[in-house]
Amino acid sequence: MTLAAHALDYGYPGRVIGRGLDVTLEDGEVLCVLGPNGTGKTTLFRTLLGLLPALSGRVSAGGQALVTLTRAQIAREVAYVPQASSSYFDFSLAEMVEMGRTAHLGPFARPGARDRELARAALERMGIAALADRPVGAVSGGERQLALIARALATEARSIVMDEPTANLDFGNQSRVLAEVTRLKASGIAVLLCTHDPDHALQVADRALLLRSGQVLALGPANEVLTDANLSALYGIDVKVSSIEMNGSIRRVCVPQIIGVRKIGVRVEISFEAGAT
Numbered sequence: 705m706t707l708a709a710h711a712l713d714y715g716y717p718g719r720v721i722g723r724g725l726d727v728t729l730e731d732g733e734v735l736c737v738l739g740p741n742g743t744g745k746t747t748l749f750r751t752l753l754g755l756l757p758a759l760s761g762r763v764s765a766g767g768q769a770l771v772t773l774t775r776a777q778i779a780r781e782v783a784y785v786p787q788a789s790s791s792y793f794d795f796s797l798a799e800m801v802e803m804g805r806t807a808h809l810g811p812f813a814r815p816g817a818r819d820r821e822l823a824r825a826a827l828e829r830m831g832i833a834a835l836a837d838r839p840v841g842a843v844s845g846g847e848r849q850l851a852l853i854a855r856a857l858a859t860e861a862r863s864i865v866m867d868e869p870t871a872n873l874d875f876g877n878q879s880r881v882l883a884e885v886t887r888l889k890a891s892g893i894a895v896l897l898c899t900h901d902p903d904h905a906l907q908v909a910d911r912a913l914l915l916r917s918g919q920v921l922a923l924g925p926a927n928e929v930l931t932d933a934n935l936s937a938l939y940g941i942d943v944k945v946s947s948i949e950m951n952g953s954i955r956r957v958c959v960p961q962i963i964g965v966r967k968i969g970v971r972v973e974i975s976f977e978a979g980a981t
Contacts, residue, residue, distance in 0.1 A: 722918035736909035779807035804858035
């Protein structure tokens, strides 16, 4: 067990968002959290990381109660990939990834040769080594997101918590991140991630946790939890989970009904005059 919550109430003083959550994350497991906007996924993640105090219950990392660990000890156990945002400082991507080594350094210590090697290897793993010397503010939001994942890899933590790791990424880079999640799982790393795309959970998750208004709608093996009925109830629209054949194997995909569309086959003609934009 790398990360666990028992009878967890989470939220803010005077405002409970979720109650009585029991969940564990095992070595080499991918657990995917899905839910509508505002359901408390980020608040839950921040509580599991010790960035917010639990209102009630217990969170543990590596078998130890989170409240007994220092920030450095937590960082060595659990790495965090937040949602990408703008940086107020123009660190290079390499310097930002090297920050993932902070928990392994003493006070006032600077990254050494091994720390720099691990940071460079993480950048290469995410396909952005060519941008190592580029300032954070001079790369796209998607490239910044890949660098945040590289920083988490550089920590060498046993588990990684990813808050919408594919946000701001194009289709190709989304696939790269999901492939990296699969490789992390194969190497024994536990991954807890949330996403707004059920297809991502269908591709990489061993188990899925569906949250609605802070309450657990379903928790269990992904193939059993990610059903038409559960996803329709979760998002409040009609959802169909279908199977397709791809390269000789069967893959499940999620197809939502487009709200308000009742007809198909409507012909639309658009013409442009010379010189128009």
